[in-house]
Amino acid sequence: MPKYVVATVDEIPPGHRKVVEIARRSIGVFNVKGSFYAIRNKCPHAGGPMCEGVTSGLVRSDQPGVYDYVMRGEIIRCPWHGWEFEIATGQSWFDPAKTKVRAYPTSVEPGEILAKNPELQAAGYQPGPYAGETYEVEVDRDYVIINL
Amino acid sequence: MTTQQIERFARPEQWSGHPLIDTDVHINLPGLKTLFPYLAERWQDYITESGMGGLPSNLYPPNAPNMFLPGSKPEQGPPGSSLELLQAQLLDPWDLTYALVNCTYAVDSVHNDDLAAALARALNEWQLHEFLERDPRLRGAAVLPLQNPGFAAREVEWASQHSQFVQVTVPSRSREPLGRRAFWPIYEAAQRAGLVVGIQAGGLSGNPLTPVGWPTYFVEDYVDVPLAFQAQLLSLVTEGVFVQFPDLKMVTIEGGFTWLPALLWRFDKDWKGLRREVPWVDRPPSEIVRDHIRMTIAPLDHPDTPEFMLQVIDQLLCDEMLMFSTDYPQAHFDDPADALPHGLSDALLTKIMSGNALATYRLP
Numbered sequence: 001m002p003k004y005v006v007a008t009v010d011e012i013p014p015g016h017r018k019v020v021e022i023a024r025r026s027i028g029v030f031n032v033k034g035s036f037y038a039i040r041n042k043c044p045h046a047g048g049p050m051c052e053g054v055t056s057g058l059v060r061s062d063q064p065g066v067y068d069y070v071m072r073g074e075i076i077r078c079p080w081h082g083w084e085f086e087i088a089t090g091q092s093w094f095d096p097a098k099t100k101v102r103a104y105p106t107s108v109e110p111g112e113i114l115a116k117n118p119e120l121q122a123a124g125y126q127p128g129p130y131a132g133e134t135y136e137v138e139v140d141r142d143y144v145i146i147n148l
Numbered sequence: 149m150t151t152q153q154i155e156r157f158a159r160p161e162q163w164s165g166h167p168l169i170d171t172d173v174h175i176n177l178p179g180l181k182t183l184f185p186y187l188a189e190r191w192q193d194y195i196t197e198s199g200m201g202g203l204p205s206n207l208y209p210p211n212a213p214n215m216f217l218p219g220s221k222p223e224q225g226p227p228g229s230s231l232e233l234l235q236a237q238l239l240d241p242w243d244l245t246y247a248l249v250n251c252t253y254a255v256d257s258v259h260n261d262d263l264a265a266a267l268a269r270a271l272n273e274w275q276l277h278e279f280l281e282r283d284p285r286l287r288g289a290a291v292l293p294l295q296n297p298g299f300a301a302r303e304v305e306w307a308s309q310h311s312q313f314v315q316v317t318v319p320s321r322s323r324e325p326l327g328r329r330a331f332w333p334i335y336e337a338a339q340r341a342g343l344v345v346g347i348q349a350g351g352l353s354g355n356p357l358t359p360v361g362w363p364t365y366f367v368e369d370y371v372d373v374p375l376a377f378q379a380q381l382l383s384l385v386t387e388g389v390f391v392q393f394p395d396l397k398m399v400t401i402e403g404g405f406t407w408l409p410a411l412l413w414r415f416d417k418d419w420k421g422l423r424r425e426v427p428w429v430d431r432p433p434s435e436i437v438r439d440h441i442r443m444t445i446a447p448l449d450h451p452d453t454p455e456f457m458l459q460v461i462d463q464l465l466c467d468e469m470l471m472f473s474t475d476y477p478q479a480h481f482d483d484p485a486d487a488l489p490h491g492l493s494d495a496l497l498t499k500i501m502s503g504n505a506l507a508t509y510r511l512p
Contacts, residue, residue, distance in 0.1 A: 045420075061427035064388030065329070068427075082421030 002148050009108055009142040012036070015073060019051050023148055027104065030055070030087050032074055038146045039076070039090050040102040048080030050101065058084065058093055105147040154219050158241035160485040166498055167245040169505040172401050172444040172473035173238065175249045175279055177271065178225035186270035191263060203254040203267075204352070212366060220477035227477040231279055238476045239285050245502060246511060248315060250289045250348055250401060251275055256319050257352040264293035268303055272313075280312035287511065289315035289346050292334065294322060301333035308341030314509040315344040319351025320376040320403060327380075327387030339393040342510045344442075347380055349373050349402035377403035378411055381437060385415070388428040390440045397508050399442045402475060406449045409463035412437060438466040442508050444473035445500065447480040448489065457489045467496055471505045 006020045012031040019028050019041055026041035028051025041051040057072035076087050084093050090103035159168060177183065180202045184192050194200075220237060222230035239247055253271055258264040272290045280288045290307035292300040300318075307313040316338055318326060326347065338345050356362045358372050377400050390396060412434035419426075419433050429436070451457055461470070474480070474487060481487050488500065505511070 056424075059424045059427040061388075061430070064392055064428045066428075078421075082424075084424065 004146045004148060005143045006038075006146050007144045009036075009144060012144065015055070017051060017055075020146075022146060025148075026051075027146065028076075029106070029144060029146065030076075032087055035088070036106045036108060036144050037087050038104040038106050039085070039087060040104075042101070043078040043080060043083060044092075044101050045078065045083050046080055048078045050076060050078040050085065053077045053079040055087070056084075107145045107147065108142050109145055111141050111143055154217050154237050154241075156482075156484065157217060157237065158484060159243055160487075162485070163488075163497075163501065167502040168242060169472060169502045169511075170238070170242065170244050170247040170474050170476070171399070171471040171505050172446060173234070173247045173249045173476050174228045174478065175234070175251050175275065176226045176228035177251065177253050177274070178229045183267065183270040183274055186273040187266060191266045191270075194263070203257055209366060214479055216477050217479045231282055234279075234476070235283060238474065239283065242474070244285055246285055246287055246505070248287050248289060248505075248509070249275065249279060250317055250346065251291055252319075252348055252350050253291065254350075254352050255291055256294050256322075258293075258295070261293065261296040261299060264295055265299040265303070268293040268300075269306065272303070272307060276310055276312060280310075286312070287314045287509070288312050289317045289348075290343075292316050292318055294318050294331075294334075297331050297333050300331075301337040304334055304337035304341060304343060308337070308343055311510075313343065314511060315346045315399070317346040317348045317401070319353070320347050320349050320373070320380060320400070321351030321353045321355065321357070322380075323353045323355070325379060325383030325387075327383030327385070327389050329387065332389070332392065335389055335393045335396055339396045342395075344397045344399055344509055346399045346401050347377065347403070349377075351376075373402065374404045374407050378407065381411070381441065382415065384440075385433045385436050386426045386429060388426065390436050391428045391430075397440055397442060399444065399471070399508065401444045401473075402447065403443065404447070404449060405443045405445065405464070405470060406457070406460045408437070408443075409460060409465075434465075438464075438469065441469065442471055442504060443469055444475075445470050445489075446473040446475040446487065447478075448487070450486065454490055458491050461489065461492070461496075467499055468504055468507065470500045471508070472501050 004022045006029055007018050012018050012029060014031050014034055017028050017030045019026060027038050028041045029036060029038045039051065041049055043050040053076050055073055056075050056077055057069050058075055060068040060070055074087055075084050077084050085091065085101050086093065090101040092100055180195060180200060216227040220227040220233065222233055251271055255264050255268050255271065258267065268291045275288050280286045290303055290313050292303050294300055304316050307316055335345065357369060358375055363369055363372060415433040419429065423429060472488065
């Protein structure tokens with residue numbers, strides 16, 4: 001599962017988003033209450049740029065005139081026709097059986113680990129005693145990763 | 149009085165052997181004074197002293213040609229005002245199991261709530277004693293003083309105590325959309341009593357007949373009738389009437405039905421994006437309409453290509469909605485066989501002829 005570094009954490013504060021292009025897909029990365037989520041920027045209904053819509057909540061009701069407002073900030077509404085999707089899962093809430101938008105796993109990793117290429121260590125390699133000449137790079141921040 | 153059968157106006161032979169229920173038959177008041185035996189002295193004198201001649205109707209110009217079946221007018225009074233003619237011209241020749249009568253006297257045009265309530269009760273008592281109690285095939289629809297929903301709900305409760313009433317009616321052209329919460333006491337009473345709420349074409353709301361103002365010609369009036377019904381269905385569903393009253397059934401009377409599939413396509417589509425505005429509408433509006441709305445079929449549309457009619461009926465996606473009606477004494481068909489669409493399956497034909505009415509109304 002390829003990983004893509006798409007933003008620094010402080011680039012997307014809570015309630016904000018960043019739309020990125022990865023592997024020829026447009027994907028929206030959202031910070032919802034401190035957690036990062038990524039969903040395809042394409043509404044399954046008519047292909048609208050869903051991640052450009054407003055984030056909002058769901059209004060539920062068991063009885064006319066009674067409003068139960070839940071999941072505030074956790075729902076995206078496509079700007080074209082207003083269809084609602086849960087940002088965390090891509091799940092739709094008007095037609096759950098039929099409609100869903102693609103959601104991608106995300107993670108946040110410190111730059112230091114990214115620079116050390118953790119996959120090599122995970123594969124059992126140990127760093128050798130000899131090293132080539134290196135230059136200082138900025139690795140002191142956390143980065144948002146999308147696993148495509 | 150001599151009674152007569154109307155030439156060629158009878159149940160077609162090909163429908164023999166099935167029970168038949170006519171869900172829209174009209175009775176008409178001979179005149180306002182007919183109600184005096186059912187009105188308190190205070191209102192009798194009020195009517196006499198003020199010179200009230202009768203309540204207007206905007207449904208049909210009184211002498212519009214071809215509106216009523218020839219021969220349906222008794223020697224005295226308007227068509228539909230004679231029980232004997234109703235029996236001889238409709239109940240007997242059509243071999244009806246039941247006929248549901250409606251009375252479209254314009255109680256809704258009265259601005260005095262107390263007088264409207266008194267007139268509605270008098271009309272309903274007149275209907276009960278002079279029609280319903282005199283022929284066991286007849287069932288009634290109580291007229292409501294819609295201008296005061298509290299009074300109207302009381303009238304629903306009164307009607308519910310008489311087993312001859314199976315329906316209460318409100319006009320399609322109401323002063324505000326029928327889904328509004330102010331009307332809910334009526335629906336609550338109707339649901340409690342197991343009475344159907346019929347929405348009858350017509351009404352003197354004070355609003356123009358169409359959303360673009362007053363039409364010029366009678367033919368416009370007549371063809372515009374479905375507009376009010378469409379607005380009412382949208383209101384009833386979006387306001388959540390059927391969420392609040394899950395057992396309530398409503399019937400559109402004389403409103404047509406061929407316009408319904410297209411309305412529901414649009415309603416479902418736009419609900420998907422706008423449902424958060426009406427979160428109690430928690431399933432596609434088309435499902436709610438199919439569960440709660442029934443429709444009388446007269447006057448029936450007649451496309452030049454008869455198959456189009458069957459396609460529209462298929463597009464309703466529901467076999468439970470349509471109910472046979474003649475709209476007697478109005479003249480809607482030259483040939484009685486045109487009272488039902490041609491080419492229906494036997495199963496659907498049986499439902500339209502009686503099954504759907506039996507499932508909808510409190511009939512034995």
